[in-house]
Amino acid sequence: MSEHHEPLPVERKLLTPGVYLLLLLTFIGVCFAAWRFTFGLSSVTNLDQQHPWGLWIAFDVATGVALAAGGFTAGALAHIFHREHYHAIVRPALLTAMLGYTFVGIGLMADLGRYYNIWHPAMPWMWSPNSALFEVGMCVMCYLTVLYLEFGPIVCERYLKFDKRFSFLTKISERIYPVLNKIMPLLIIAGVVLSCAHQSSLGNLMVIVPAKTHPLWWTPIMTILFLLSAVAVGFPMVIFEGIFAAWSLKLKPEMHILSKLAKFIPVLLGLYLGFKIGDMVVRGTYAYLGDGSVQSTMWIIEVFFGVILPFAALLSARVRNSPRLLFLACLMIVLGVALNRINVFLVAFQPLYPVKSYFPAIGEIAVTIGLVSLLMFIYRVIVTYFPVITHPGRARAA
Amino acid sequence: MSTNRRDFLKMAGLAGAGGSATYLLSEPAQASEAVQPPPDAMGVLVDIPKCIGCRSCEYACQEAAGFEPPPIKTFEDKSVFEQARRPEPRSHTVINRYSNPKDAADPIYNKFNCMHCIDPACMSACLVSAFSKRKDGPVVYDKNRCMGCRYCMVACPFEIPSYDYDMPLTPQVRKCNLCAHLVPDQQEVPACVKICPEEVMTYGKRSELLELAHEKIRKQPDVYVDHVYGEHEGGGTSWLYISPVPFDQVGFKYFDHKAPPRLTETIQHAEFKYFVPPLMLYGLLGAAMWIARPDKDSSAEH
Numbered sequence: 001m002s003e004h005h006e007p008l009p010v011e012r013k014l015l016t017p018g019v020y021l022l023l024l025l026t027f028i029g030v031c032f033a034a035w036r037f038t039f040g041l042s043s044v045t046n047l048d049q050q051h052p053w054g055l056w057i058a059f060d061v062a063t064g065v066a067l068a069a070g071g072f073t074a075g076a077l078a079h080i081f082h083r084e085h086y087h088a089i090v091r092p093a094l095l096t097a098m099l100g101y102t103f104v105g106i107g108l109m110a111d112l113g114r115y116y117n118i119w120h121p122a123m124p125w126m127w128s129p130n131s132a133l134f135e136v137g138m139c140v141m142c143y144l145t146v147l148y149l150e151f152g153p154i155v156c157e158r159y160l161k162f163d164k165r166f167s168f169l170t171k172i173s174e175r176i177y178p179v180l181n182k183i184m185p186l187l188i189i190a191g192v193v194l195s196c197a198h199q200s201s202l203g204n205l206m207v208i209v210p211a212k213t214h215p216l217w218w219t220p221i222m223t224i225l226f227l228l229s230a231v232a233v234g235f236p237m238v239i240f241e242g243i244f245a246a247w248s249l250k251l252k253p254e255m256h257i258l259s260k261l262a263k264f265i266p267v268l269l270g271l272y273l274g275f276k277i278g279d280m281v282v283r284g285t286y287a288y289l290g291d292g293s294v295q296s297t298m299w300i301i302e303v304f305f306g307v308i309l310p311f312a313a314l315l316s317a318r319v320r321n322s323p324r325l326l327f328l329a330c331l332m333i334v335l336g337v338a339l340n341r342i343n344v345f346l347v348a349f350q351p352l353y354p355v356k357s358y359f360p361a362i363g364e365i366a367v368t369i370g371l372v373s374l375l376m377f378i379y380r381v382i383v384t385y386f387p388v389i390t391h392p393g394r395a396r397a398a
Numbered sequence: 399m400s401t402n403r404r405d406f407l408k409m410a411g412l413a414g415a416g417g418s419a420t421y422l423l424s425e426p427a428q429a430s431e432a433v434q435p436p437p438d439a440m441g442v443l444v445d446i447p448k449c450i451g452c453r454s455c456e457y458a459c460q461e462a463a464g465f466e467p468p469p470i471k472t473f474e475d476k477s478v479f480e481q482a483r484r485p486e487p488r489s490h491t492v493i494n495r496y497s498n499p500k501d502a503a504d505p506i507y508n509k510f511n512c513m514h515c516i517d518p519a520c521m522s523a524c525l526v527s528a529f530s531k532r533k534d535g536p537v538v539y540d541k542n543r544c545m546g547c548r549y550c551m552v553a554c555p556f557e558i559p560s561y562d563y564d565m566p567l568t569p570q571v572r573k574c575n576l577c578a579h580l581v582p583d584q585q586e587v588p589a590c591v592k593i594c595p596e597e598v599m600t601y602g603k604r605s606e607l608l609e610l611a612h613e614k615i616r617k618q619p620d621v622y623v624d625h626v627y628g629e630h631e632g633g634g635t636s637w638l639y640i641s642p643v644p645f646d647q648v649g650f651k652y653f654d655h656k657a658p659p660r661l662t663e664t665i666q667h668a669e670f671k672y673f674v675p676p677l678m679l680y681g682l683l684g685a686a687m688w689i690a691r692p693d694k695d696s697s698a699e700h
Contacts, residue, residue: 040563041569049551049560050484080687111547113565114544117526117546120545121525129670130522131522189680189683190680193679197676204665207662208522349552352651
């Protein structure tokens with residue numbers, strides 16, 4: 001029992017200068033969002049009749065969903081395939097996924113014209129099973145519920161083990177904790193199934209518009225590419241966050257776990273790369289690479305810096321064992337997948353009758369930065385008070 | 399039954415590989431069958447060379463849609479033709495001018511509005527069934543269901559729906575509804591058809607309009623190119639056009655014959671056929687979890 005470190009609340013001072021910065025950025029974002037809700041989308045965004053989707057869909061929603069994939073991949077590795085070695089990464093990954101999906105919902109609210117109807121897809125008389133977006137919406141709603149339930153035991157543990165000031169919370173926790181733990185295996189598998197389903201359906205969204213999507217990205221197998229890239233970005237996201245959180249909380253990164261986890265990445269990333277290049281060869285779209293367009297440049301940046309380079313780097317043990325290099329390689333993969341989503345939804349999107357080109361407005365960027373800042377702040381609050389992060393050297397006496 | 403076993407193996411293979419991926423690869427996505435137009439579907443045939451660009455249809459459309467248009471005189475302003483325009487929230491149809499390669503002094507005018515597809519991409523894309531295709535032809539929109547996600551605008555291959563970006567509370571997707579709110583029983587004709595002084599448009603059963611269009615082309619091969627736009631484009635549309643020049647010269651940009659929803663719906667339904675693939679994946683992961691469980695003795699050593 002002694003070698004197993006348990007997750008503990010971090011219990012460091014919360015309001016550091018970095019945290020104040022996050023709160024300031026959040027405040028700016030909230031101001032722009034308030035403007036948008038008062039005066040309409042046109043007052044804050046650069047959207048027009050030819051560009052119905054902008055940064056908020058491409059980044060807040062599509063990228064948010066992709067980067068939250070650490071939750072289900074880490075859960076599958078530790079709990080379904082029982083690699084107990086990786087237990088320490090499951091809770092931070094779960095927290096990221098839970099917050100990530102929550103913010104996908106919040107970000108979506110800002111973009112929806114009739115945000116008060118956001119519950120409509122769940123109503124059977126409005127179901128529309130032909131729509132890829134319906135599938136995404138339903139799965140995300142179900143998965144968000146699953147994530148909150150999966151996080152339940154962590155909340156309970158605070159009141160069972162670390163904070164007994166509120167006797168009613170402790171009492172409730174005593175009730176719920178064993179129930180949640182009992183159904184946990186079912187939830188974990190459900191999380192994986194729901195994730196596979198909506199990560200791939202998200203890729204199906206643009207399949208309906210070959211007319212407006214650049215052939216470098218448009219392919220009928222976009223579903224497969226989205227699923228594979230989500231699976232491939234899961235562990236890099238966990239590692240990136242793990243090292244980043246450790247550094248900013250002044251803890252030691254758990255390299256003995258993260259380096260080992262990094263061994264999986266070239267396999268998963270290689271699979272994604274194989275499908276992406278294979279699809280390019282089959283459809284002959286390499287013809288577009290030399291045309292010097294914005295699209296071809298962006299494709300090359302996405303695939304070279306976001307996939308090929310980190311793939312090659314992570315084959316080397318030296319990179320996997322160095323916190324700094326591992327962090328860098330994983331960051332490149334995270335940015336690469338983020339760039340892929342932005343490319344698919346913004347760069348590849350070419351209206352038939354464009355009036356002007358789309359570039360996100362200051363307000364759109366401010367809202368997005370505000371959302372990310374708020375997410376990071378809440379992450380910080382939760383790891384401070386709830387047992388999420390495991391840190392070597394600070395194990396509680398058993 | 400061998401088919402059952404084959405199906406089972408296929409499903410098992412799919413789930414084992416982690417989702418939809420293999421399923422789609424092992425069985426190349428065949429587009430599901432094309433949607434046929436309802437037999438009594440109405441439509442409009444646009445005889446492009448007849449249009450004189452008077453824009454009275456734009457006026458009538460704004461009035462019929464419930465907006466108060468400026469006086470009809472203002473629509474005589476020809477300067478709007480300097481730039482090609484697109485349908486907008488307050489004008490669901492627009493006329494654009496194109497140069498005539500045969501006679502520069504006699505420009506060609508073309509009318510743009512919702513094509514009322516037989517197999518509409520907006521309807522397939524919408525996640526709350528806010529669009530429906532009526533049996534008599536129109537593709538209509540229900541603002542009360544709409545969430546305002548604008549996926550319909552992304553999906554439309556003719557780039558028609560427009561949006562009230564300036565409305566903070568009750569924005570709508572705006573497009574021509576073939577005057578469905580005015581002509582529920584086809585006793586009346588849509589406002590643009592009715593007002594047109596040159597009788598550019600013919601309102602009638604789509605099947606009959608197609609015959610008429612081909613007959614006109616046959617009778618006057620020197621006037622029309624041999625192509626009825628909308629007969630096959632996007633899986634077929636309720637609006638049909640005949641033109642003196644190829645259609646890419648009068649503002650049309652979409653020429654694919656396949657209706658966009660056929661491919662996406664095939665993929666979507668393959669992934670969720672009777673919920674078997676997700677349930678199989680669930681079962682297989684459950685089995686993996688059981689098989690890989692650490693046995694009690696070895697875990698005690700940790």
